Amino acid sequence: MDTKEALYNYCLRLGDNNLVLGQRLAEWCSNGPILEEDLAMTNLSLDHFGQAEFMYEYAAELEGKGRTCDDIAFKRNEREYFNALITEQPNGDFAFTMMKHLLFSAFAQHLYESLSLSNDKRLAELSVRALKEIKYHFRHSSEWIVRLGKGTQESAMRTQYALNELWMFTADLFEINKIDETLIGIIVDSNELFPAWKKTIETVLNTANIKIPEKVHMLKGGYNGKHTEHLGHLLCEMQYLQRAYPNAKW
Amino acid sequence: MTEEDKLKRFNICIEQDEKIEPKDWMPEQYRKTMIRQISQHAHSEVIGMQPEGNWVLRAPTLRAKKILLAKIQDEGGHGLYLYSAAETLGIDRGEMIKQLHEGKAKYSSIFNYPALTWADIGAIGWLVDGAAIVNQVSLQRTSYGPYARGMVRICKEESFHQRQGYEIMVTMMNGISEQKKMAQDAMDRWWWPALMMFGPPDGESVHTKQSMQWKIKRESNDVLRQRFIDKTVDQAHFIGLEVPDKDLKFNEATGHWETGTINWKEFHEVINGNGPCNHQRMKHHIKAHNDGKWVRDAALAFAETEKNDQKQLITN
Numbered sequence: 174m175d176t177k178e179a180l181y182n183y184c185l186r187l188g189d190n191n192l193v194l195g196q197r198l199a200e201w202c203s204n205g206p207i208l209e210e211d212l213a214m215t216n217l218s219l220d221h222f223g224q225a226e227f228m229y230e231y232a233a234e235l236e237g238k239g240r241t242c243d244d245i246a247f248k249r250n251e252r253e254y255f256n257a258l259i260t261e262q263p264n265g266d267f268a269f270t271m272m273k274h275l276l277f278s279a280f281a282q283h284l285y286e287s288l289s290l291s292n293d294k295r296l297a298e299l300s301v302r303a304l305k306e307i308k309y310h311f312r313h314s315s316e317w318i319v320r321l322g323k324g325t326q327e328s329a330m331r332t333q334y335a336l337n338e339l340w341m342f343t344a345d346l347f348e349i350n351k352i353d354e355t356l357i358g359i360i361v362d363s364n365e366l367f368p369a370w371k372k373t374i375e376t377v378l379n380t381a382n383i384k385i386p387e388k389v390h391m392l393k394g395g396y397n398g399k400h401t402e403h404l405g406h407l408l409c410e411m412q413y414l415q416r417a418y419p420n421a422k423w
Numbered sequence: 424m425t426e427e428d429k430l431k432r433f434n435i436c437i438e439q440d441e442k443i444e445p446k447d448w449m450p451e452q453y454r455k456t457m458i459r460q461i462s463q464h465a466h467s468e469v470i471g472m473q474p475e476g477n478w479v480l481r482a483p484t485l486r487a488k489k490i491l492l493a494k495i496q497d498e499g500g501h502g503l504y505l506y507s508a509a510e511t512l513g514i515d516r517g518e519m520i521k522q523l524h525e526g527k528a529k530y531s532s533i534f535n536y537p538a539l540t541w542a543d544i545g546a547i548g549w550l551v552d553g554a555a556i557v558n559q560v561s562l563q564r565t566s567y568g569p570y571a572r573g574m575v576r577i578c579k580e581e582s583f584h585q586r587q588g589y590e591i592m593v594t595m596m597n598g599i600s601e602q603k604k605m606a607q608d609a610m611d612r613w614w615w616p617a618l619m620m621f622g623p624p625d626g627e628s629v630h631t632k633q634s635m636q637w638k639i640k641r642e643s644n645d646v647l648r649q650r651f652i653d654k655t656v657d658q659a660h661f662i663g664l665e666v667p668d669k670d671l672k673f674n675e676a677t678g679h680w681e682t683g684t685i686n687w688k689e690f691h692e693v694i695n696g697n698g699p700c701n702h703q704r705m706k707h708h709i710k711a712h713n714d715g716k717w718v719r720d721a722a723l724a725f726a727e728t729e730k731n732d733q734k735q736l737i738t739n
């Protein structure tokens with residue numbers, strides 16, 4: 174794998190995380206616990222689709238086959254998506270969704286901070302753009318986790334449950350494969366992000382009185398296209414029109 | 424000042440086209456009518472998120488997803504300002520939602536029709552938002568200040584909504600035959616309900632007379648409906664869509680399009696709860712509201728403890 178091909182694949186990974194999260198957040202549309210939060214989640218979803226779009230645009234340019242960002246977003250099969258497993262997990266209740274976003278946005282914040290220093294200028298630029306939004310996502314989800322953790326007995330229980338269920342997907346975020354190895358020097362080794370991420374998460378969780386579960390068996394594979402069963406359904410729905418009318422322009 | 428004097432002042436205010444503001448005295452019936460109308464408008468914005476939300480996950484391109492999400496977000500935002508405008512009349516949002524769930528408050532019947540294909544998203548933006556704009560532009564001059572100002576803000580966003588809907592229709596009419604068929608089918612299903620959005624004909628409208636006197640309503644249902652028909656028929660023909668009305672004809676003398684008769688029986692059926700989606704829309708809203716109760720409770724409880732902690736800090 175040469176650098177260009179690796180970078181193409183890396184952009185897919187970044188784009189796919191955003192696409193899948195955007196899709197999951199959009200499921201909240203008209204289902205939020207209060208109108209303000211309905212709108213906030215729609216807004217986060219919009220940010221994620223925007224980020225997916227510019228990551229895919231860059232990927233399409235690197236690939237140089239004249240494909241569009243939509244070809245990339247809509248016309249691949251399940252095993253060709255490289256998003257982290259946590260992003261595709263179903264929304265669950267509001268605490269579950271917020272926990273998912275806390276864990277992910279803290280990761281993305283550290284990742285984009287490091288990528289904004291990349292010597293691939295375009296990747297650095299895109300990361301700066303994404304970082305601005307993701308900082309807000311982190312603030313939004315961390316404030317909710319604290320509110321829910323310290324709110325009522327029920328909300329604390331639901332929040333703790335969410336972390337217990339989601340923790341097994343966190344190591345997957347820091348996995349590296351051949352793509353990362355090829356890009357050493359352009360991107361940071363994700364393992365190096367882990368301590369900073371852990372600290373960020375612990376600060377929020379401690380404030381919220383939520384405990385990190387111990388001895389959890391970690392599930393991994395998203396970056397290699399080995400997903401949970403949930404992804405296929407999400408794609409099925411998302412790709413419906415593009416698959417049903419392959420010759421149509423929208 | 425006696426009640427009579429207050430009423431006199433109110434009437435002069437209305438006559439001189441001045442706005443009524445929250446702190447001003449107003450007849451109880453005016454207040455009730457305003458609450459009914461603004462809360463109905465707010466609920467319509469919110470319930471309208473459902474048929475459009477139904478296609479967010481299946482929108483066919485990233486751009487389409489972004490536009491649709493932004494539009495739905497605008498509609499929810501309209502709901503928020505309208506709830507606040509109604510709150511200036513002394514009712515809170517929780518109470519308004521309760522009235523909605525109990526069937527005491529209504530929302531626009533148009534959202535009781537299903538969004539079946541992607542072309543429906545085009546038709547909703549173009550026809551439903553298009554009809555809403557005609558109505559809302561007129562309401563910018565309504566006599567209640569907070570409502571009038573809300574309409575000014577809302578109208579700025581509405582024209583984008585209509586344009587994005589029309590753009591979807593244009594794209595589909597320029598597309599493959601299946602897309603054209605989908606677009607025409609959406610037109611066939613949404614045209615008549617869109618005309619009904621303006622309410623019953625002037626002679627039969629129960630609220631119109633008093634509302635016109637109080638300048639809550641500035642133009643009659645039929646006048647607004649005709650304005651919508653005239654601008655929309657041309658837009659349909661321009662992209663090759665047929666208007667599903669065999670009696671439609673252009674009157675050279677008046678310069679207006681004349682339509683066949685609207686099926687008012689259907690209109691009343693839908694208002695009375697028998698439209699294709701009435702039950703589904705209400706069930707959906709009630710479920711989301713009930714499912715979210717623990718979140719709202721937690722946020723309240725948290726705000727309470729924070730406040731107490733602050734107090735303790737100060738007294739210590």
Ligand SMILES: [Fe+2]
Nearest residue numbers: 468497498501
């Ligand atoms: Fe609106």
Ligand SMILES: [Fe+2]
Nearest residue numbers: 498552581584
């Ligand atoms: Fe609108």
